[in-house]
Amino acid sequence: MQLEGLSRMTRVEVVTTGQNVALLQGVFKSAGAVGYTAMSSVWGLGHHGVHPGRLAFNERDTQVLIFTVLAEEAAPDLVSAVRHWLSDRPGVMFVSEVYVSRPEYFR
Amino acid sequence: MQGIGLSASTVAAAARARLLIDVESAARLLAPMWPLHSFVAVNPLMGLLELGFEGAVREASRWLPMQGYPSPQFMEEEYHRGRVTDADLLAVLVDRRLDVNQTLPLLHAWLSGPEAIPASGKAGEQVDLARDVGWSYAIDAQLAAFCCAFADEGASTWGLGERSGGLYRCWRAVAAYDPLLRRQLRHRVAHAIAALPADPEEALLNALVRLDISEVHRVAQLRRRVARLPGWVSYAQWRQEWSGPDCASPPLRVVDLLAVQMSYEALLLDPEAMKANAPPISAGSDSVCAAIWLEAYERHYQDDLLAKLPVRQGPEEAKSPQAQIVFCIDARSERLRRHLEATGPYTTFGFAGFFGFPVAVAGMADRYATARCPVLMSPRGVVRERPAAGQERAAAFYLRKRARAAAVHNAWRAGKTVPGSPFVLAEALGWWLLPSASIRTFWPRGARRRGPATVLDSGDAGGLSLHERILFAENALLSMGLVRGFARLVVLCGHTGRTIANPHASALDCGACAGAPGGPSARVAARALNCPAVRTGLAERGVYIPPESWFLAAEHDTTTDTITILDRHLIPDGYAPELRRLESDLAEAGRRCAAERAGALPDIPRRTNSRQLAAHLAKRAADWAQIRPEWGLARNAAFVVGPRSLTFGINLEGRVFMHSYEPVLDADGTILEGILTGPLVVAQWINAQYYFSSVAPEVFGAGDKTLHNPVGGIGVLSGEGRDLKIGLPWQSVAASGELYHEPMRLVVVVQAPLERLDAIMERDSVLRQLVGGRWLYLVARPSRMQAYVWREGTWHSWQPATSTSGRMRAGQE
Numbered sequence: 001m002q003l004e005g006l007s008r009m010t011r012v013e014v015v016t017t018g019q020n021v022a023l024l025q026g027v028f029k030s031a032g033a034v035g036y037t038a039m040s041s042v043w044g045l046g047h048h049g050v051h052p053g054r055l056a057f058n059e060r061d062t063q064v065l066i067f068t069v070l071a072e073e074a075a076p077d078l079v080s081a082v083r084h085w086l087s088d089r090p091g092v093m094f095v096s097e098v099y100v101s102r103p104e105y106f107r
Numbered sequence: 108m109q110g111i112g113l114s115a116s117t118v119a120a121a122a123r124a125r126l127l128i129d130v131e132s133a134a135r136l137l138a139p140m141w142p143l144h145s146f147v148a149v150n151p152l153m154g155l156l157e158l159g160f161e162g163a164v165r166e167a168s169r170w171l172p173m174q175g176y177p178s179p180q181f182m183e184e185e186y187h188r189g190r191v192t193d194a195d196l197l198a199v200l201v202d203r204r205l206d207v208n209q210t211l212p213l214l215h216a217w218l219s220g221p222e223a224i225p226a227s228g229k230a231g232e233q234v235d236l237a238r239d240v241g242w243s244y245a246i247d248a249q250l251a252a253f254c255c256a257f258a259d260e261g262a263s264t265w266g267l268g269e270r271s272g273g274l275y276r277c278w279r280a281v282a283a284y285d286p287l288l289r290r291q292l293r294h295r296v297a298h299a300i301a302a303l304p305a306d307p308e309e310a311l312l313n314a315l316v317r318l319d320i321s322e323v324h325r326v327a328q329l330r331r332r333v334a335r336l337p338g339w340v341s342y343a344q345w346r347q348e349w350s351g352p353d354c355a356s357p358p359l360r361v362v363d364l365l366a367v368q369m370s371y372e373a374l375l376l377d378p379e380a381m382k383a384n385a386p387p388i389s390a391g392s393d394s395v396c397a398a399i400w401l402e403a404y405e406r407h408y409q410d411d412l413l414a415k416l417p418v419r420q421g422p423e424e425a426k427s428p429q430a431q432i433v434f435c436i437d438a439r440s441e442r443l444r445r446h447l448e449a450t451g452p453y454t455t456f457g458f459a460g461f462f463g464f465p466v467a468v469a470g471m472a473d474r475y476a477t478a479r480c481p482v483l484m485s486p487r488g489v490v491r492e493r494p495a496a497g498q499e500r501a502a503a504f505y506l507r508k509r510a511r512a513a514a515v516h517n518a519w520r521a522g523k524t525v526p527g528s529p530f531v532l533a534e535a536l537g538w539w540l541l542p543s544a545s546i547r548t549f550w551p552r553g554a555r556r557r558g559p560a561t562v563l564d565s566g567d568a569g570g571l572s573l574h575e576r577i578l579f580a581e582n583a584l585l586s587m588g589l590v591r592g593f594a595r596l597v598v599l600c601g602h603t604g605r606t607i608a609n610p611h612a613s614a615l616d617c618g619a620c621a622g623a624p625g626g627p628s629a630r631v632a633a634r635a636l637n638c639p640a641v642r643t644g645l646a647e648r649g650v651y652i653p654p655e656s657w658f659l660a661a662e663h664d665t666t667t668d669t670i671t672i673l674d675r676h677l678i679p680d681g682y683a684p685e686l687r688r689l690e691s692d693l694a695e696a697g698r699r700c701a702a703e704r705a706g707a708l709p710d711i712p713r714r715t716n717s718r719q720l721a722a723h724l725a726k727r728a729a730d731w732a733q734i735r736p737e738w739g740l741a742r743n744a745a746f747v748v749g750p751r752s753l754t755f756g757i758n759l760e761g762r763v764f765m766h767s768y769e770p771v772l773d774a775d776g777t778i779l780e781g782i783l784t785g786p787l788v789v790a791q792w793i794n795a796q797y798y799f800s801s802v803a804p805e806v807f808g809a810g811d812k813t814l815h816n817p818v819g820g821i822g823v824l825s826g827e828g829r830d831l832k833i834g835l836p837w838q839s840v841a842a843s844g845e846l847y848h849e850p851m852r853l854v855v856v857v858q859a860p861l862e863r864l865d866a867i868m869e870r871d872s873v874l875r876q877l878v879g880g881r882w883l884y885l886v887a888r889p890s891r892m893q894a895y896v897w898r899e900g901t902w903h904s905w906q907p908a909t910s911t912s913g914r915m916r917a918g919q920e
Contacts, residue, residue, distance in 0.1 A: 017872075019348075022347065022348045023127065023128070023131050023348075026127050027124045027127050027128060030120060030123040030124040030126075030127055030308065031120040031121065031123070031124040032120045048872060049869055049870060050869070050870040051870065051872075052780065052870050052871065055780065055781060055784045055785060055871075056582055056586065056777070056778075056780075056781025056782075056784075056785060057459065057481060057483065057484060057781050057782075057784065057785020057786060058481075058483040058484065058781075058784045058785045058788060058873075059483060059484050059485060060483045061483070061784060061788075061871075061872075061873045074120065076121070077119065077120040077121035077124060078120070078121075078124060080121050080124075080125075081121055081124030081125050081127075081128060082124075084125055084128055085128045088132075090872070
């Protein structure tokens with residue numbers, strides 16, 4: 001993979017129920033993220049069994065994947081906060097290294 | 108990615124993020140409160156769902172002055188009139204594997220115990236008042252008054268100034284003039300306010316440090332403060348999480364409320380005194396007895412309900428119906444369905460009153476569109492009302508008339524609110540208003556404003572694509588089990604309540620339409636289902652609607668039990684004979700429905716004929732002094748999911764939400780899953796709202812209507828009370844000091860195979876929490892002869908309480 005000219009940053013992804021998205025948006029912002037992307041109605045098999053992707057009359061209780069990309073030095077604060085939050089909430093977090101072409105968009 | 112900006116702060120990002128999480132954890136004690144213009148019933152303890160019903164009540168009782176169960180006095184009265192019996196108690200004790208001989212005497216002793224009176228005063232204050240501090244009261248009164256000014260939604264003519272930065276920033280800008288702070292800090296006030304951080308999170312963190320509250324105790328301390336102003340915190344929860352990005356109200360967040368509240372404390376209180384705070388209120392030790400009595404009380408109703416359901420083939424629904432009528436699942440539809448079916452060859456269905464089309468609707472004269480779908484969903488498009496063909500001039504005239512009326516109204520309102528002007532206005536115009544005020548008082552008459560013929564078409568620009576309309580139509584028809592045998596007329600009947608001068612008017616409207624009248628949703632759905640392109644798409648997906656079938660919209664006025672056919676101008680002439688008969692039968696069904704319902708209204712004149720009763724109900728709906736236009740959903744108790752044959756011809760007393768469901772159309776269970784995760788959740792919220800408004804009116808009820816003091820379009824205060832009142836007014840659940848509503852958790856009866864329900868329970872966490880946490884009871888009827896209840900993770904064959912006690916007696920002999 002050609003990574004020359006790209007900038008290394010950190011991606012933090014959280015899969016949780018839709019009702020938690022508003023809080024996570026605030027937490028991302030507070031921790032220094034300048035944006036996020038959310039995907040609603042994601043589905044799959046997890047610790048608590050199968051999660052349905054779409055419910056006919058309820059969007060709040062479906063699974064949502066929300067992620068943000070931020071500078072490596074800002075990531076520990078966010079990771080720490082989300083870990084604290086996950087201590088008594090359903091959901092999972094993935095933290096990974098990513099390379100972006102426009103780092104200024106994420107600072 | 109969407110940029111959201113980064114606010115400047117000197118506080119470590121991790122600390123800020125953690126603070127938001129702790130604030131959210133603390134605020135979960137309370138549910139969001141929708142504003143009055145779209146009052147939506149919610150489970151007041153929905154944030155504590157994972158604790159289960161009893162755990163959530165216990166947790167809420169630690170912080171709020173409430174018991175959460177029907178009182179011993181209530182249960183004693185119900186016991187003496189046979190509404191709950193020893194047989195019911197025995198059945199519950201057996202289910203709970205408790206020793207009957209030891210426990211039964213304790214339960215009876217509980218009835219005669221002292222009434223468990225919630226700690227007096229305002230929520231969360233007990234600790235401080237007991238210590239004779241009283242500061243929290245003064246601080247919260249000041250904060251609540253500020254919140255009224257901040258969030259008034261433009262009702263006041265003298266605004267607070269810049270509010271877009273949130274409550275804390277707005278407060279900080281004017282706090283130097285705050286009378287409480289000026290009185291206590293005197294000449295130091297300006298300096299003290301200037302020293303406060305500009306950022307609310309930073310201010311709250313500073314206050315926490317100043318008050319010496321460590322991270323370990325932070326959630327508990329925040330929760331204690333949240334409990335002091337449950338109304339405003341609940342409104343803030345709605346504003347920050349549910350109101351959507353287009354909401355025009357000033358932004359109010361829980362973190363801002365706490366930042367102001369704790370900044371007051373940090374400025375005024377001695378941290379040493381705060382350290383010695385007593386623990387929160389302890390839950391009553393007799394809550395186990397109360398829980399058992401409640402369960403027995405519920406058990407009695409459940410036995411009655413299940414005994415009513417047919418075990419063998421009962422009277423048949425009409426085979427070739429003259430019309431099919433789809434009503435909202437709302438419990439108030441049950442009576443009308445039953446009486447309509449008795450008047451002629453009609454079949455009826457139950458489906459959520461937005462009829463499957465999640466849209467926002469803007470009336471011709473509306474500046475903004477309002478959502479007309481359950482709050483669990485987001486509108487997928489905006490449908491704008493437009494004049495019907497040939498009605499353009501009439502519509503323009505109508506809009507001009509409305510604009511003139513609005514101008515006069517605004518001028519009148521401005522005249523009333525300019526300082527000093529009310530005195531002049533009353534002198535100058537008061538006499539002129541006397542006749543109209545007298546007429547409205549003594550001879551109230553309601554008149555619906557009639558405008559030009561219009562159309563609500565979700566296919567218009569801004570609405571839904573053809574593909575979406577086909578999908579929504581298919582989903583709705585499949586979910587209600589109406590996919591073949593269409594009659595010539597298919598009526599989609601929404602509902603609305605009619606009342607005036609009633610801040611809680613929208614509580615009488617349709618919950619599936621986000622607390623709005625259901626007529627527009629019926630119009631949108633009917634228009635889509637009559638669209639040839641939609642019908643072609645449906646036919647390609649296996650749902651063939653014959654060309655001779657016409658969908659028409661109607662609206663049931665639940666206050667007067669009158670039914671109005673909507674969009675008449677769209678109905679082809681060929682349907683006139685059927686329509687005449689249908690209207691006649693709907694009117695007759697409405698009269699019978701009203702007569703049945705009138706027996707429960709406390710101030711109905713006795714010995715009235717149907718014409719007099721209709722006149723009384725119409726007068727009641729138009730009476731600006733009426734505190735109880737109708738009972739709304741009081742006494743709601745059950746949710747039945749199944750074909751109409753399950754309930755056909757049975758008097759369910761207007762207490763049952765009824766959702767149509769045909770198990771044979773749903774092999775993979777997705778339709779049932781949709782019902783149990785959408786409409787059922789809405790019904791459970793309604794049920795829980797009525798329950799807690801009845802058993803904990805001090806915290807979760809809106810109090811006496813005659814004392815209500817509306818704040819903008821948000822909520823009501825009780826008299827000059829400081830906090831917004833949550834929940835339903837006392838007159839919505841009680842009359843003459845006695846509860847009319849029977850506080851019970853919802854029992855859900857589903858006609859479906861057990862395996863299908865098992866599969867849904869396994870994959871849906873919300874349903875698992877509701878059933879496993881005993882927020883509701885789930886009863887399955889895989890066949891007419893069998894009923895099973897879900898308890899402790901598995902199905903148990905349903906045994907009526909009388910059979911349990913009979914077996915026990917036989918065992919003892």
